[in-house]
Amino acid sequence: MKLPQTHADAAAEFLKDTDRSHWHDDTLWHVRSKRDASAQKIPEWEQLRTLASQIKDHVLSNLDNLLLQFEKNAQANGIEVLWAKDAQEHNEHVLRILEENQVKQLVKSKSILTEECGLNHFLEDKGYDVVDTDLGERIIQFNKQVPSHIVMPAIHLKKKEIGDIFHEHLGTEAGADDPQYLTEAARQHLRQKFIQAHAAITGVNFGIAETGGFVVCTNEGNADMGTHLADIHIACMGIEKLIPRAADLGVFLRLLARSATGQSITNYNSHFHRPRKDKKMYLILVDNGRTKQLGREDFRNSLKCIRCGACMNTCPIYRRSSGFSYNSTVPGPIGSILSPGMDLKKHSTLPFASTLCGSCSDVCPVKINIHEQLYKWRQVITKEGPSQPSKKWAMRFGGKVMSKPKLFDLMGRMARKSLSISPRGFVYNSFNAWGKHRELPEVPKESFKDWYKKNRNK
Amino acid sequence: MSSKESILAAIQKNKPDLLPLPEHPEFPVEGDLVEQYKSSIKSNGGQALEAKGPEDIRSYLDIHFQDSQMMLSLSTVVEGNFDIALAEDPHDLEHVDLAILEGEWGVAENAAIWLPEERLKHRALPFIAQHLIVLLKKDRLLGNMHEVYQLINVSDSGYGVFIAGPSKTADIEQSLVIGAHGPRSMTVFLLD
Ligand code: SF4
Numbered sequence: 001m002k003l004p005q006t007h008a009d010a011a012a013e014f015l016k017d018t019d020r021s022h023w024h025d026d027t028l029w030h031v032r033s034k035r036d037a038s039a040q041k042i043p044e045w046e047q048l049r050t051l052a053s054q055i056k057d058h059v060l061s062n063l064d065n066l067l068l069q070f071e072k073n074a075q076a077n078g079i080e081v082l083w084a085k086d087a088q089e090h091n092e093h094v095l096r097i098l099e100e101n102q103v104k105q106l107v108k109s110k111s112i113l114t115e116e117c118g119l120n121h122f123l124e125d126k127g128y129d130v131v132d133t134d135l136g137e138r139i140i141q142f143n144k145q146v147p148s149h150i151v152m153p154a155i156h157l158k159k160k161e162i163g164d165i166f167h168e169h170l171g172t173e174a175g176a177d178d179p180q181y182l183t184e185a186a187r188q189h190l191r192q193k194f195i196q197a198h199a200a201i202t203g204v205n206f207g208i209a210e211t212g213g214f215v216v217c218t219n220e221g222n223a224d225m226g227t228h229l230a231d232i233h234i235a236c237m238g239i240e241k242l243i244p245r246a247a248d249l250g251v252f253l254r255l256l257a258r259s260a261t262g263q264s265i266t267n268y269n270s271h272f273h274r275p276r277k278d279k280k281m282y283l284i285l286v287d288n289g290r291t292k293q294l295g296r297e298d299f300r301n302s303l304k305c306i307r308c309g310a311c312m313n314t315c316p317i318y319r320r321s322s323g324f325s326y327n328s329t330v331p332g333p334i335g336s337i338l339s340p341g342m343d344l345k346k347h348s349t350l351p352f353a354s355t356l357c358g359s360c361s362d363v364c365p366v367k368i369n370i371h372e373q374l375y376k377w378r379q380v381i382t383k384e385g386p387s388q389p390s391k392k393w394a395m396r397f398g399g400k401v402m403s404k405p406k407l408f409d410l411m412g413r414m415a416r417k418s419l420s421i422s423p424r425g426f427v428y429n430s431f432n433a434w435g436k437h438r439e440l441p442e443v444p445k446e447s448f449k450d451w452y453k454k455n456r457n458k
Numbered sequence: 459m460s461s462k463e464s465i466l467a468a469i470q471k472n473k474p475d476l477l478p479l480p481e482h483p484e485f486p487v488e489g490d491l492v493e494q495y496k497s498s499i500k501s502n503g504g505q506a507l508e509a510k511g512p513e514d515i516r517s518y519l520d521i522h523f524q525d526s527q528m529m530l531s532l533s534t535v536v537e538g539n540f541d542i543a544l545a546e547d548p549h550d551l552e553h554v555d556l557a558i559l560e561g562e563w564g565v566a567e568n569a570a571i572w573l574p575e576e577r578l579k580h581r582a583l584p585f586i587a588q589h590l591i592v593l594l595k596k597d598r599l600l601g602n603m604h605e606v607y608q609l610i611n612v613s614d615s616g617y618g619v620f621i622a623g624p625s626k627t628a629d630i631e632q633s634l635v636i637g638a639h640g641p642r643s644m645t646v647f648l649l650d
Contacts, residue, residue: 027632044485051480058479064469077613083462135638136629152629159631179630187639194639195552211613221585221625221640228582229548239465246612247482250604253620254567264568265603267502267623268585268640274616276581287465295472 004327004346007353011321024156025319031152032313034262035363042254051251053367056304059242060294066209066242067285073212074283077274084286087117093284094119094201094234095126101232101280103199107190109216109223110134111203112150112307113236113286116329119201130201131193133222135186142169148323150330151260151309156322190222200226204237204283205306206252210245213273214283217256217266224270233281235272239290240303252306255365259308293341298376302337304366311360311370317353326350333360337373344381351377412447419443487601491566492648495599499569502623503636504644506569512536515593515647523556523589531558532579533593535649548582557587557641561594563609564646567602570622571646574615581617590624590641595649 015021039045059066071081084090090113098106106123108114108130120130120141132141136153140146142165147153154162163177172185202223206215214235216223227233243252257263275281294300312318312332323331328339328347336350351374360370401411420443459467487494496506509515515536523529530551531538536558545551559578561571571592575581584590600606612618625640636642 030632047483047485051482054477054480057477061474061477062479063473064466067466067469073613077616083460083465085461085465089461133639134629135627139629152632154629155632157631159633162630179633180635182630183627183635183638187637190639195549208612213613219625220627220638222638224585224619225582225639228580228585239469244479247604247607249612250482250602250607254603261628264498264501265570265620265622267621267626269570269620269622271612271618272616273613273618276616285465287461287468291465291468291472294469297474300474 004348006349007321007325007327008349010325010327011317011353014322014325015320020158021320021322023158024322027155028313028319031261032310032363035259035310035313036262038258038262038264042258048251048255049365049367052255052306052365053304055243055248055251056366057301059244060240060300060303062244063239063242063294066244067239070207070209070212070242071285073210075212077212079212079275079281079283082282082284084284084288086288087286090117090236090284090286090288091119091122093282094236095123097232097234097282098123098128098199101199103232105129105131105193105197106199106201107131107133107193107197107222107226107230108201109203109218109226110137110153111201111236112147112330113203113238114201115147116288117236117286119236131190131197133190133193133220133226134218135183135220135222138186138190139165142166146329148331149309149312150307150332156324190225194225194229197226197230199232199234200230201234201236202227204235204241205256206249207237207242207283208244208246208249209242211273213271214241215249215253216270216272217253217268219263219267221268224268227272228276231279233272233275233279235281235283237283237285239285239287240305256306256308259310259363259365289342293338296341299337299341299373301368302334302341302370302373304368305334305338306366308365310363310365314359314363316355316357316359321353326353333370333374334368337368337370337377340377340381344384348381351375351381409447409449416443416445416447482604485602485604487566487605491599491601492596494566494601495564495569495646495648498567499623499644499646502569503626503634504569504623504646506646506648509593509647509649511649515591518645518647519556527555528553529556529558530554530583530587532577532583533558533560535560535593542579545580548580548586551580551583551586554583554587556589556591557583558591558593559584561592561646562598563606564594564599564648565601565603565606565620566599568622569646570603570606570620572606572610572618572620574610574618576615584619584621585625585640587640588642590621590644591647592621592644593647593649599648 139154148156159177166172318332339347358371529538563572624644625638627638
């Protein structure tokens with residue numbers, strides 16, 4: 001059986017284009033800096049993070065009751081609530097709704113959940129033309145790609161490439177790459193789609209248990225353009241997206257955009273409670289592995305994630321290797337603790353795609369201990385799964401040597417000698433993955449132990 | 459077992475012991491709310507102007523809009539030239555150039571204005587219009603989001619939205635572009 005591509009291999013491909021990888025790194029770091037500036041303006045920032053984390057702790061510990069309360073209130077509001085245990089059932093619900101209502105044209109706003117469920121492919125196979133309306137998502141849809149970032153889906157593309165994509169699909173002038181011009185072309189194109197759509201699919205940022213409504217946040221206004229013109233609104237929501245009270249939004253809306261891009265809030269924050277007169281609103285509650293993750297004590301609080309993307313923007317690995325290297329719907333640090341829970345084999349290298357510097361945990365608005373969970377996954381994976389054979393061997397050998405002080409001393413002496421006289425190609429070669437782009441420190445003449453013996457009486 | 463039952467059963471089996479739901483402390487905001495509001499909306503790509511009365515708004519309209527443009531006002535302070543009653547369906551709003559609305563509350567920390575459905579007539583209006591003007595009385599300005607959620611009941615309306623600026627995107631190389639799908643500008647008049 002062919003092993004899935006490792007994160008390191010995928011990253012190596014991205015890193016071949018040095019200019020692009022530097023540019024990617026700088027762009028995301030800029031977003032991270034904006035987040036810092038924005039958070040620092042709020043004196044109670046740390047208090048808000050603690051509150052958000054505690055609210056989500058409560059939600060996870062009371063999820064069954066809150067879901068029932070949410071369903072009851074939503075139904076009373078006239079929303080049809082459906083449950084889906086996995087991606088397949090979710091997609092089938094959507095299909096059934098489209099068929100029942102004889103929907104021909106549909107628009108979709110950003111939803112990572114539908115990405116996770118592979119909804120677009122599923123519907124396209126059934127003959128539907130699914131139009132993604134978030135500008136970044138439309139770009140990558142034209143380009144037959146998936147998002148490389150959960151907040152900025154096309155962050156991996158340069159404007160020149162987007163200009164070429166639009167030239168091909170929207171007939172913009174060849175070579176034109178002015179963002180204003182390209183956005184205007186997309187606006188004209190998507191307006192037609194909004195006007196014609198019968199159904200609009202959206203994600204959900206927050207479901208409110210006490211009122212049975214839900215909140216969708218965008219900057220473009222595309223979720224609203226879609227839902228308010230179409231007859232059918234289908235909202236797809238992961239079961240962990242619940243909050244108990246409307247007042248909790250005060251905490252979460254203050255944190256979300258500031259963490260994501262440094263804005264104080266997204267320009268549109270829409271609260272849906274009832275369908276328009278004679279129109280229909282559906283809400284699909286999706287499990288797809290979430291209840292399993294809830295049962296893993298060490299990893300459960302990854303479910304608190306509000307998908308702000310801050311952990312990606314700050315991650316030194318993500319910034320340099322891009323979202324695609326993770327080969328997972330949610331990339332970056334949070335993806336690396338969520339995805340192994342969904343498919344351990346496929347995603348076994350992701351928890352190793354980290355320096356464990358802890359920056360992700362520091363910026364996370366709901367205080368998920370991301371880097372600790374990465375470390376815990378490593379332990380699980382090393383025990384169970386196929387770690388890289390060369391690494392495994394090295395670890396076993398290392399373990400032996402370290403457990404025997406005499407042997408350790410001997411090996412140290414040998415290494416110091418041999419490293420200082422070895423030709424470069426002997427040390428930095430394809431067997432030493434670590435040595436790519438890295439230099440060993442200068443080899444000391446003596447071990448610390450020898451140095452200490454000589455110096456302790458001085 | 460239905461999917462609902464199996465999901466609920468899995469949660470019951472896997473969830474941790476009940477943890478308490480924290481109360482919301484107060485986070486009072488100090489300083490000049492009008493000035494804070496103005497600077498917040500500027501960061502969001504919009505603008506806020508102070509107006510003494512209808513004349514100020516009218517003269518703004520005279521400078522920036524022409525009579526030939528379709529202007530729809532749901533405010534009693536200034537009139538438009540298109541009657542919302544003529545729009546039975548939201549698609550009839552496709553060519554609206556300017557929508558003028560009255561906000562219920564404004565939030566100084568982020569410029570968000572609460573607009574429940576009753577103030578929109580059609581939910582699509584503040585999105586489909588090419589430009590948006592919102593009028594807000596200065597005494598309806600609050601400090602932060604906690605305060606506004608104390609005062610509104612979000613489920614009183616079938617739909618309500620916090621709008622904090624014009625439609626914008628930065629999806630092409632992080633360059634900010636105003637006017638992604640919805641309004642190409644948002645101006646808030648703060649009234650005495
Ligand atoms: S884990 Fe935290 S920082 Fe990362 S996307 Fe989720 S909420 Fe944001």
